[in-house]
Amino acid sequence: MKLILTVNGEIHEVESIWEGESLMHVLRERLALPGAKNACEQGECGSCSVMLDEVLVCSCLVLARQAQERSVVTVEGLAPPDDVGVVQQAFIETGAVQCGFCTPGFIMATEDLLRRSPAPDDAEIREALAGNLCRCTGYEKILDAVRLASARLGAMG
Template identity: 60%
Template sequence: MTGSKDDREFELTVNGKRLTVSGAPVGASLLSVLRDNLGLTGTKGACEEGECGSCSVMLDGNLVCACLVMASTVTEASIATIEGLAPSGTLSRVQEAFVDHGAVQCGFCTPGLIMAVSDLIDRQPNADRETIREELAGNLCRCTGYGRIIAAVESLLNEGDL
């Protein structure tokens, strides 16, 4: 985006840490601040208009597109990104399920999908296939055709039945 530099600093709480943002363009999205100012490049940017879901993060417990959040407006919020899902070098159970089911091809949509699926299994532990498809409608994947992604999600939801 264009726009004048704002000298004003602000702070964000990301993955439980209070971080200082300085030098971000005024009006910058949370997506661009995460990536360009805080170096958290796990969150991906593509459409920057809320269509693709590759920048999905949790904001105060709600799944949102980071590109549609103005960073300077969420200084009091708790932000969770893909980097905070599991300790470095380990995988969350959603990430493990994606690996186990080969639910990744180019990988660009994967962080956003992992965030959306993590949110989905928390909110709807009994989701059926139709619900899963509907809940993931905001995350586009151009490689997999979604079959293996759905299989990975179903494996997580069925764990309780085993």
């Protein structure tokens, strides 16, 4: 089948995809956007998180055909090339990135959280990130990153 979708503001036409392909597979293997990571492929770890029409989803659990004529934002689309967004920068500065395989998913979940709730308390942050697994950091620096991003975005108004 043929798939037409918007990814990071750009319209893509993808020819002859197999019907069982996930959105994650199409992003990674057909559109060369590996930012949605393939850690569990069953919606448990959040590493493949993207925004689908502004809803945070695990792209491994979305069939590519479900994204037909819809809009997807991946971690690659959060900032122009050679730049990083506030949340991304906060992850770098606080040491929230180690192996980094979980990082794009955490960044997407944080973007989603801060859009809904710009000044979350710790309990709210923990609940918002509870669908994402990290094996390296013990989460402490990730919490620091979210707090820092929230404070900076608040200061920027």
